[in-house]
Amino acid sequence: xxxxxxxxxxxxxxxxxxxxxxxxxxxxxxxxxxxxxxxxxxxxxxxxxxxxxxxxxxxxxxxxxxxxxxxxxxxxxxxxxxxxxxxxxxxxxxxxxxxxxxxxxxxxxxxxxxxxxxxxxxxxxxxxxxxxxxxxxxxxxxxxxxxxxxxxxxxxxxxxxxxxxxxxxxxxxxxxxxxxxxxxxxxxxxxxxxxxxxxxxxxxxxxxxxxxxxxxxxxxxxxxxxxxxxxxxxxxxxxxxxxxxxxxxxxxxxxxxxxxxxxxxxxxxxxxxxxxxxxxxxxxx
Amino acid sequence: xxxxxxxxxxxxxxxxxxxxxxxxxxxxxxxxxxxxxxxxxxxxxxxxxxxxxxxxxxxxxxxxxxxxxxxxxxxxxxxxxxxxxxxxxxxxxxxxxxxxxxxxxxxxxxxxxxxxxxxxxxxxxxxxxxxxxxxxxxxxxxxxxxxxxxxxxxxxxxxxxxxxxxxxxxxxxxxxxxxxxxxxxxxxxxxxxxxxxxxxxxxxxxxxxxxxxxxxxxxxxxxxxxxxxxxxxxxxxxxxxx
Numbered sequence: 001x002x003x004x005x006x007x008x009x010x011x012x013x014x015x016x017x018x019x020x021x022x023x024x025x026x027x028x029x030x031x032x033x034x035x036x037x038x039x040x041x042x043x044x045x046x047x048x049x050x051x052x053x054x055x056x057x058x059x060x061x062x063x064x065x066x067x068x069x070x071x072x073x074x075x076x077x078x079x080x081x082x083x084x085x086x087x088x089x090x091x092x093x094x095x096x097x098x099x100x101x102x103x104x105x106x107x108x109x110x111x112x113x114x115x116x117x118x119x120x121x122x123x124x125x126x127x128x129x130x131x132x133x134x135x136x137x138x139x140x141x142x143x144x145x146x147x148x149x150x151x152x153x154x155x156x157x158x159x160x161x162x163x164x165x166x167x168x169x170x171x172x173x174x175x176x177x178x179x180x181x182x183x184x185x186x187x188x189x190x191x192x193x194x195x196x197x198x199x200x201x202x203x204x205x206x207x208x209x210x211x212x213x214x215x216x217x218x219x220x221x222x223x224x225x226x227x228x229x230x231x232x233x234x235x236x237x238x239x240x241x242x243x244x245x246x247x248x249x250x251x252x253x254x255x256x257x258x259x260x261x262x263x264x265x266x267x268x269x270x271x272x273x274x275x276x277x278x279x280x281x282x283x284x285x
Numbered sequence: 286x287x288x289x290x291x292x293x294x295x296x297x298x299x300x301x302x303x304x305x306x307x308x309x310x311x312x313x314x315x316x317x318x319x320x321x322x323x324x325x326x327x328x329x330x331x332x333x334x335x336x337x338x339x340x341x342x343x344x345x346x347x348x349x350x351x352x353x354x355x356x357x358x359x360x361x362x363x364x365x366x367x368x369x370x371x372x373x374x375x376x377x378x379x380x381x382x383x384x385x386x387x388x389x390x391x392x393x394x395x396x397x398x399x400x401x402x403x404x405x406x407x408x409x410x411x412x413x414x415x416x417x418x419x420x421x422x423x424x425x426x427x428x429x430x431x432x433x434x435x436x437x438x439x440x441x442x443x444x445x446x447x448x449x450x451x452x453x454x455x456x457x458x459x460x461x462x463x464x465x466x467x468x469x470x471x472x473x474x475x476x477x478x479x480x481x482x483x484x485x486x487x488x489x490x491x492x493x494x495x496x497x498x499x500x501x502x503x504x505x506x507x508x509x510x511x512x513x514x515x516x517x518x519x520x521x522x523x524x525x526x527x
Contacts, residue, residue, distance in 0.1 A: 004395050012381070083381075090379035093348050095396050096369040203308050284348050 001097045005105030012083070013113050016075040020068045021120050027064025028124040031057045032131040061128060065121050072117040076110040077192050081210070085200055089284050099278050103271070110189045118185060167247025180260055187263035187270075191217055194270030197277035203285075221266065228258040294360030296443055296474055297322035297345065302354035304340050304498075314340040316498035318354070324442070325471050327488055329506075329517070330478040332495035333525050338478045339376060341495070342447050346373050358443065369398070372441035376448045378428045380420045386431055387416040393435050405438035408464065412457070426453045433461055437468045444475040450484060458484055482518040492517055494524060 034057035083092050084106070092102065162170045195217055199210025231254035239246045299320040306312045315337045322328065330338050343349035345356050347363030358367035380389055386409065393400045409416055412430055420428060433449055446465070450458045458481075465475060466488055479485055492509065494502040501524070506517055513520050 001396075008392065008395075012383075087375075087377040087379050088381060090348065090373075090375040090377060091381075094346055094368055094371070094373050096365050097396075098365045101365075280350050282348060282350060284343065 002101055002105055002108075005095075005097065005102060006109050009079075009105055009109035010113075012079055013075065013109060017072060017113050017116065020071050020075070020117060023071075024064055024068040024117075024120050024124060027060055027068075028127055031061040031064070031128060034060065035128070035131045035135055038135065061124075065124070069117060069121065072114055073188070073192055076113060076189065077196055077210075080106055080110070080193050081196050081207070084278065085196070085206065085284065093278075093282065093284070100275060103274055103278060107189065107193065107271070107274075110193065111186050114185050114189055115182065118181065165247065166249040168249040173249065176256070180256060183260055183263045183267075187266045190267040190270035190274075191221070194273045197274045200277060200281070200283065203283065221262075224262055225259065228255050228262060231255055231258065294357065295321045296324045296359060298357040298360075299341075299345075300355045300357070302341070302344065302356060303352045304337070304344060304349065305352040314498050315344070315351075318498070318500055320493070320500060320503065322443075322474055322476070324474055326490045327465075327469065327475045328477065329482065329485060329489045329492040330476050330495070331480075331482060331492055331517075331521055332501075334480075336495045337498035338495055339447060340498075342373075342375075342445055342476075342478060345445060346371060370442040372397075372436045372439040372444045374432055374436040374444075374446040374449055376451070378425065378432065380428060380432060382421040383419070385417055385419050386414060386423075389420070389431065389435060390416065390438075393438070397439050399440040400435075401438050401440065404468075405434055408434040408438065412460065426457065429453055430457060430461070433464070437464050440470065440473075442473050444473065445478075446475065447478045448480075449477065450479060450481055462488055482521050483516075486517045489517065494521070496525070 034053050038053045082088050093099075095102070159170045162168075162173070166173060168176070192214065195214040196210045198213035198217075199206050199208070202209030202212075232252055235246070235251045235254070238244075239251070297320070299318055302315055302318040303313065304315040306314060318337075318341065330342070332338050340349060344351050345358070345363065347368065356363055359370060361367050384392070390402055390405050393405070394402050406416065409431075412434070414423075414427060414431060414434075420431070423431065429449075430453060433446075436444065436446070444465075449465075450461055453461065462485065465477075469475065477485055477489070486506070489506050491503065491505050493500065509515065509517055509520050515523070
């Protein structure tokens with residue numbers, strides 16, 4: 001049944017998700033075009049336009065990724081609300097499946113959709129970097145310097161520098177950060193879905209209730225995040241007082257691990273909240 | 286938690302069921318209700334607006350948690366197993382507007398083992414509804430017909446129909462009532478909640494009268510006719526006279 005439920009969840013989410021990915025792709029394309037309009041010679045005549053083009057392209061890309069990420073989260077929240085707590089909920093809750101299976105299908109599909117959006121953002125980031133790199137190569141070639149020939153050396157230097165500075169290999173850091181992002185993504189989705197459910201306690205203003213619940217939960221999360229930063233601050237102050245040179249990763253890793261554990265805890269709490277609301281407190285109008 | 290299924294268990298049993306709405310001034314929508322529904326009956330669930338019919342139906346379907354008391358379907362609490370045997374038509378349109386009628390049929394066939402696609406397509410044809418029509422393009426009445434077709438295309442043990450004929454024209458009402466009778470299986474029970482008593486009276490075996498959230502009367506249609514010398518409609522008007 002989980003597979004069937006996920007199939008219909010995906011069918012409901014795929015079109016709006018594709019639209020969001022399309023918008024992201026379009027903003028990336030436009031950003032690339034703007035990057036390519038920057039004058040490679042960067043001479044005095046074109047500098048004003050070049051700087052404006054650069055700023056515009058960065059802004060466009062920034063708003064593109066923020067808009068699409070928030071948009072995807074909204075799409076997930078709206079679908080969850082519609083199929084769980086409005087008239088469509090009558091069909092959802094009379095299917096011959098356990099509530100936990102229903103919730104698992106909705107959560108897994110939502111997480112996969114959001115991860116797909118994040119992968120899209122990462123892919124566009126590589127495209128933008130590629131566009132900038134190509135363009136910089138053009139500029140340097142104009143100046144008689146061929147960057148692409150030195151790329152291997154540059155990357156090796158970057159990797160060594162990263163290990164020296166941060167105390168972890170570049171690959172290790174990327175792997176750790178990728179795990180962190182996936183867990184954070186699951187936690188963010190669970191928080192949104194949990195807040196939609198909590199909003200149902202305000203029976204007369206369910207949507208406003210969900211928004212208030214979200215801000216309340218986020219405020220608590222921000223406070224906990226601040227507490228999680230304390231080991232990093234304390235380590236930095238100690239290192240400064242003792243004039244120690246400590247690799248950056250050693251300083252930030254306690255905070256990252258605490259944040260990771262907190263994200264897992266939030267996911268579990270929100271899952272319990274959702275299950276409780278969908279069974280014991282279910283009250284379809 | 287669930288009790289073991291036993292064929293000896295009544296199809297539907299309601300024990301001392303209460304539902305209170307704390308956010309509505311502790312209003313008791315269903316008040317200490319006790320009821321046992323056997324198999325093989327067509328039962329009218331009747332009562333004025335706000336008497337608790339829909340609340341009771343929602344609790345039977347597990348859409349609303351009771352404040353106290355219990356509901357048993359085939360000896361089981363409302364859950365995945367009980368939903369397998371109940372075919373429920375709510376008073377609202379629950380279909381996803383973006384889907385086509387055909388996709389809704391596939392959806393029901395995917396989830397309900399007792400769903401008959403042939404029966405559904407045959408009923409759609411009789412009512413002249415295209416399976417390729419997108420639900421958002423259909424009128425409210427046609428959507429209600431599609432919902433009824435989906436619900437009646439199942440070979441369920443208990444059909445619960447909340448106001449199935451309220452939103453459709455008189456010609457369609459006749460078709461719907463014919464559909465209900467045609468699909469009637471001697472081992473299954475149909476609970477019909479409606480205000481339009483005169484339209485459904487001819488198909489009913491029993492009636493349940495509810496008042497202020499409580500069970501007022503549960504008897505057979507024949508008993509009303511023989512003891513009161515009145516039709517159910519006339520008796521209802523007398524009982525609930527304002």
